[in-house]
Amino acid sequence: MNQTVKNVVIVGGGTAGWISAAVIKRLIGAGVDVTLVESEEIGTVGVGEATIPPIITLNNVLGIDEKEFLRETNATMKLAIKFENWRVQGESYFHTFGAPGKSYAFCHFHHYFKRAQTLGLTDSIWEYDLNYLACKNGKFAHIKSPDPIIEMPYAYHFDASLYARFLRKKCEAMGVTRKEGIISDVTQDADNGFVTGVTLKSGEHVEGDLFIDCSGFKGLLTQQTLNTGYEDWSHWLPCDRAVAMPSERLEKTLPYTRSIAHSAGWQWRIPLQHRNGNGLVYSSNYYSDDQALDILSSNLDTKPLADPNFIRFRTGRRRKQWNKNVVAVGLSSGFLEPLESTSIHLIQSAVVRLIHLFPHDGFKQRQIDEYNKQSQLEFEQIRDFIILHYHVNERKDSHFWKDLREMDVPDSLTHKIELFRASGNLFREQNDLFLESSWLQVLMGQGVVQKDYHPLANALSEQKLQELMQNIKRIKNEPIGKIATHDDFLKQFCG
Template structure:
């Protein structure tokens, strides 16, 4: 494709996507590349991505961020799970935690033993064997370090995305990333291959590069407006196309989980931060007007609003190529999957890490582009299926929206996973699937899918031994909860607030 060594990397757009990209590239490649980031104070960011999943821990460690400083600078709280309310049916709730129920067994997951125990008369829910769930219900958190994985408590964060971007910007500039303030007025392409050559700002400054990262948000300044990459529309599976966000005063007590509350044509998020709550309603414009959506959100915020509502329009789907010519689209420029499972920031992280793995230091090759795009496509599709699962498998009959998503035709990959679990209780994690078996299990069971069978290995012990095992695991899971601090106390003590 090109024999030019990639020395100059230009990132178009700041925000979370731009500054994560700059931080990862500069931290790992150092002086081998020059990194320039172009952003304008005139352009606001979407800025509602406040909830994350556990891989953010690895990102922050790789960037050398001190956790205490990070928590203070971004007003962060800890996240152990998402609580889904009214999704299966009104009044029902369940958790998707970052932990796993029970303990690991060779060749046979815990839920098979649990299924057999239920048939013997066990009345517990499977979440009673999940330490993350127990800590959520108690409003507690701690860094639990143990050689025994049965009492691990994986976590992520809620944080202010704009403060995180500002925090990373400071770290990036210390590492040598050059920030250019200004609006891009013109993009120049090489005549022979269409590659991006340079971006010219309104003040006439020309910024040339060998590799460009498009973090310009939904508009996709380079990937779409310049290269016309195209978009794969998934709104027939995920019909929500708008959101309205509005911050409010913090609760007296901050919970260590995100709340996702289903309404008649969408769902509401509640995210607790140190200094405020993040609130928003994701909805379909085919079922709600903007005024209706705002009315629903306003009537379901339980603390005083701190700002005017921010309306956001989107279309679920992905760019047909995340890497096109010498442009890699990252963040909203690469596609959009609604924030139901807090994957937006993770998709930024994985896109940049994937680029590092395939970094074209001695010139861009088609083989690298193809591999990058194949991995990106698979990742988006796997997350898409997981999100569709929440909508499609429901028992609500109170609105046309829920009847429509229940009766829609879904991807065959998702149908296979649901039918396999129904028939045998088996769940298999596909290659590089972001979500583990325990995640699929919790959402399928939470949405009301019941397995008709369990693995024969669950019959290897007597009835008495199995029920004794269940009691022992439950006791082990409950034991740490009484010893750890409340979530608010942890934040105060750990951060020195």
């Protein structure tokens, strides 16, 4: 279909809708008209409150001032996720946005670390990670240095509903048109099945050339209209429920997310400036809703601020994220539980991918196929990383953990685990969201031990290796005494 795309219609607001509108309008600008249809009567899931570092690039592209953003969304800084009780009860580890040690061209730091362990080193690998040291001391700073060894990559925790409202204000200033109303009908071209417009209950008809489906789990356009189909991954990721409940803020604001494993699921604790975000992700095969609520309520640090919000989901992905002239973004495109804070990133990457393959002079199947290929690969790579946390466990307290430990997993994940276990080798797949340092931290944190190290680690004498480890540890610790606590940073930076 060679129709020039001049009118983009976004169905649904929330984080997905307003990120889509902001990116398209900011980057394509006057080339297209952007209309967003949403209704105040329809709520959003709104538990995506933790992010990963690429959101900083998104905000920069949108011209967002960081101070204004932090104030408007009640945001805090995020350096890592702390995983508690995942390998065994009573044990924890961090997945930070930094990297332990120092990068070397042909031999990663963890090979030198492994050799040092064989010579008597008793440190944990996280003692060589600046992000971890800042988390441990409750500190944060913007560290700008030409030396990557003392970089401190970060992301944010924020109120997702406030972020959507913030972006709406930016979008309307850029010329995005917002239509209030519930969609009662979708019209399609009789010949090719392309969506041509949506009709609101008020009777108003909104026509478009390209439609972005941000209607959440129901997938109003991609599923209910185009019947795209869904690839179910619940045999690998059996959690299918969540209950969320905000609570009063803690006196001390941690610069990291907490992920606390329970007997049949896990609990998140996300610190914001004005409150804590809390929730429990669980499997209905092992917990009833009442049991889940009782566990969450019994494990709140502070007094609850609202009634519980129960959410049902099915882990997996839409078989095509782009079908005909409809692109599914956000929950309409699929769902991966928020264990690694990827929900908002998947919105961001979907829209950026669309910009790269934007059908400005009409819809070409090869572009659509490439979009879908890249989307599928991204979902599958994140899926494998999340499965890793569950599958590699040593808990013996419940059938849930035993069943996950004994299940068959994708061959791609088995290969990655066994390669690391045998030789310590880690290779980042093309376009994998997670760097080698991320895989390293979760593999080691979950108890996967490398049996060997790279022979290049033997190039140093024992004395030189000891000096290397001491120097890296000293350099990583030096900034900690000079930077502010997380709370002091927020007060000073945000005014």
